[in-house]
Amino acid sequence: MDFRYTQNQQDLIEATKKVLEGKNTLQRLRDLVGERRAENTIKQTKDNGASDIWNQFADLGLFGIMANETDGGLEQPLVVMAGVAEAAGYVALPEPLVELAGIVVPLLSQMNNLEHLIQVLEGRLSVGIITPLLPINNATAYHDMFIVTSKFGGELILKEDLNLESRHSIDPLRTLAKTDKPSSLNTLADYHGAVLSAAQLLGLAQRMIDMSSEYAKNRYQFGQPIGAFQAIKHQLATAYMQIEFTRPIIQLAALQGGVVVHNAKLAAIDAAMLAAETAIQVHGGMGYTYEVDLHLFMKRTWALCGEWGDRSYHMKKLEDYLLNGELEIGTMRTFI
Amino acid sequence: MNINYTPHQKNFRAEVREWLADHVPGERLPSFDTKEGFERHREWEATLASGNWSNVNWPLEYGGRGLDLISWLIFEEEYYRVDAPLRVSQNGIFLLAPTIMEYGCNEQKARFLPPMASGKEIWAQAWSEPGAGSDMAAITTKAIREGDHYLISGQKIWASRAVFADWCFGLFRTEEGSERHKGLSMILVPLDSPGLIRRPIAQLDGDTGFAELFFDKVRVPVENLLGPEHGGWSVAMVTAGFERGLLLRSPARFQAASARLVKLYKQHKDRLSSGVGEQVIQAWMNTERFCAATYQLVSRVQAGALISSEASANKLFWSEMDRHLHRTAMSIMGAQAELEHGLDAIDNGRWLGGYIFSLAGPIYAGTNEIQRNILAERVLGLPRVGV
Numbered sequence A: 001m002d003f004r005y006t007q008n009q010q011d012l013i014e015a016t017k018k019v020l021e022g023k024n025t026l027q028r029l030r031d032l033v034g035e036r037r038a039e040n041t042i043k044q045t046k047d048n049g050a051s052d053i054w055n056q057f058a059d060l061g062l063f064g065i066m067a068n069e070t071d072g073g074l075e076q077p078l079v080v081m082a083g084v085a086e087a088a089g090y091v092a093l094p095e096p097l098v099e100l101a102g103i104v105v106p107l108l109s110q111m112n113n114l115e116h117l118i119q120v121l122e123g124r125l126s127v128g129i130i131t132p133l134l135p136i137n138n139a140t141a142y143h144d145m146f147i148v149t150s151k152f153g154g155e156l157i158l159k160e161d162l163n164l165e166s167r168h169s170i171d172p173l174r175t176l177a178k179t180d181k182p183s184s185l186n187t188l189a190d191y192h193g194a195v196l197s198a199a200q201l202l203g204l205a206q207r208m209i210d211m212s213s214e215y216a217k218n219r220y221q222f223g224q225p226i227g228a229f230q231a232i233k234h235q236l237a238t239a240y241m242q243i244e245f246t247r248p249i250i251q252l253a254a255l256q257g258g259v260v261v262h263n264a265k266l267a268a269i270d271a272a273m274l275a276a277e278t279a280i281q282v283h284g285g286m287g288y289t290y291e292v293d294l295h296l297f298m299k300r301t302w303a304l305c306g307e308w309g310d311r312s313y314h315m316k317k318l319e320d321y322l323l324n325g326e327l328e329i330g331t332m333r334t335f336i
Numbered sequence B: 001m002n003i004n005y006t007p008h009q010k011n012f013r014a015e016v017r018e019w020l021a022d023h024v025p026g027e028r029l030p031s032f033d034t035k036e037g038f039e040r041h042r043e044w045e046a047t048l049a050s051g052n053w054s055n056v057n058w059p060l061e062y063g064g065r066g067l068d069l070i071s072w073l074i075f076e077e078e079y080y081r082v083d084a085p086l087r088v089s090q091n092g093i094f095l096l097a098p099t100i101m102e103y104g105c106n107e108q109k110a111r112f113l114p115p116m117a118s119g120k121e122i123w124a125q126a127w128s129e130p131g132a133g134s135d136m137a138a139i140t141t142k143a144i145r146e147g148d149h150y151l152i153s154g155q156k157i158w159a160s161r162a163v164f165a166d167w168c169f170g171l172f173r174t175e176e177g178s179e180r181h182k183g184l185s186m187i188l189v190p191l192d193s194p195g196l197i198r199r200p201i202a203q204l205d206g207d208t209g210f211a212e213l214f215f216d217k218v219r220v221p222v223e224n225l226l227g228p229e230h231g232g233w234s235v236a237m238v239t240a241g242f243e244r245g246l247l248l249r250s251p252a253r254f255q256a257a258s259a260r261l262v263k264l265y266k267q268h269k270d271r272l273s274s275g276v277g278e279q280v281i282q283a284w285m286n287t288e289r290f291c292a293a294t295y296q297l298v299s300r301v302q303a304g305a306l307i308s309s310e311a312s313a314n315k316l317f318w319s320e321m322d323r324h325l326h327r328t329a330m331s332i333m334g335a336q337a338e339l340e341h342g343l344d345a346i347d348n349g350r351w352l353g354g355y356i357f358s359l360a361g362p363i364y365a366g367t368n369e370i371q372r373n374i375l376a377e378r379v380l381g382l383p384r385v386g387v
């Protein structure tokens, strides 16, 4: 029993985090937002403006983190992907790297669709997922194709063969669309999706608390940094504590699957919403604007809370498991 | 990452389970904050020791089994699974013992650890004073060195178990004229020393769970100094690290409580509003999160990491989790919640007792306000000045 990342796993996550922080800077996000607001669309799809970052992801093998080694992947477990997802959340990455590497690639593997899998790994193809737990699809500006999930796999469909209707997100870096195409639940997608959205929420929460701590050190009122006021300190400490006690359950969910996944997503939703509300309060009026970057992280948080099972979905699962089931809980254990 | 128990650990679990099944008292013992209950719990400690179960992670020579901390977690899981008695020796075995292992000389280890393991000597912690609560550096009780003895004079308060216990480990001002964190020392004092008077203090439940201690020139040999003279603050911080960080509250205790809460909910479900169920789930979720976090912390400690400021996050989490869990039970019990024991008292008042004790969690071991200060300043790097 050693419930820690191995050195290799840690190194991979750290390296990816460095790349993400280096490439997806706050300035890049601001530029993208500016474009979006000017032209009401994200021009940078994988085929033009974003091809730089997209190609680098491909060159570094990031799309293949979970793919089999024989297919050119790194064959890492979901728990490592969760570390990468946390890093992607930390920088509010607009590109659907986490979804591609952590859900689409494993799904294509499950579907035995090596041809398209390789194209995704090489950065030539972007695929979205149409599935019941994603009532609205994100990143549709990037995608060429969609997997319509079924119980044990799915069907790959060209984007133009779906009647996608666009929807407008409060998050200026999400391009949403909706389709009437029916799909069915897929255990693998649901499991990976919930864990990875939770991990991204954790990264977002961490970033919002880090930003707020920085802000609290530098903003002066009453002749002192606001961070010296206990009312500020204690809110931030509470949010920090919730984050610290969410990371391990997400990792456990990634390793074990099953009922822990619901706990992980719920904990992440609550920790991230708390972090967001704390962060805006610490920023004062500045937090209520488009001027500081906080809003991007906050809006992404709102969005991810509803993806891959919202609060009620996961809470109902736990209700069935704990309150309606006949389970003898006294003998249950977290680690088996 | 590897979250599998070794075959050895699995066998160990089976062994613990079997022994406990044969030895755990059939009935809940009376509270250890009564004279009778204290002695019954002391006997239970002796029973545990007879099977070598007092402290599985202690070295063999002091009555332990030399096992790792994962094994300790396993032991705790099995222990609370069968609702075995609370540990009357907890201040000794979970707080003082690791401090002695770190700072004690061989003579001290040999002198103090075995009787602590057997329950022969039960320990209290004498740090707080009437004027030094959250601000522990304001301690004034003096221990003046005279030859090969200290003479202790002053007053301590809130010493848990001290009404019936045998020894205390206290933090005293040994350097005359010293201030704040400097000049303090950790000294071990027999509670039956001449000149030491204990005044029992009744807690919320009416039992005398802690005591005030009056020291009037109490003579203690210098061999009872633990760690460096005048360096007691660092020694105390190591103890507090164990207290807040890991050993005082293992996840199993709370997991057992959340399992009982689910049961309680099911018994009363029909008359409860829908929101109550969600609170029950939340309580269970928290105990699982605490468990996952503890296994991760233990993994890090076993790999050589030291527990530092994150101990404060730990203490915040379990104390607030415990209070929420028991508050939920109180709301489920409705009009029966106030019944202390006897007729109609659900579980003979156990939930009420648990709720009362959970209210102390955010106060003892350093209040939660102090823990939040520590996190904000040492982890988040916020400035110390201010109000």
Ligand SMILES: Cc1cc2nc3c(=O)[nH]c(=O)nc-3n(C[C@H](O)[C@H](O)[C@H](O)COP(=O)(O)OP(=O)(O)OC[C@H]3O[C@@H](n4cnc5c(N)ncnc54)[C@H](O)[C@@H]3O)c2cc1C
Binding pocket: A230, B124, B125, B126, B127, B128, B132, B133, B134, B135, B157, B158, B159, B160, B161, B210, B360, B363, B364, B365, B366, B367, B368, B369, B370, B373
């Ligand atoms: C059940 C129980 C068992 C205990 N057992 C022991 C024991 O065995 N040995 C022992 O030595 N002590 C023990 N204590 C004492 C405990 O450690 C103290 O009660 C605690 O440290 C708080 O000190 P105080 O009671 O003097 O409260 P105070 O320090 O007076 O605090 C009162 C309130 O003011 C707040 N406050 C104080 N300073 C600050 C600050 N800087 N910033 C923000 N808020 C602040 C506190 O958080 C608290 O809410 C026990 C207490 C309890 C309740």
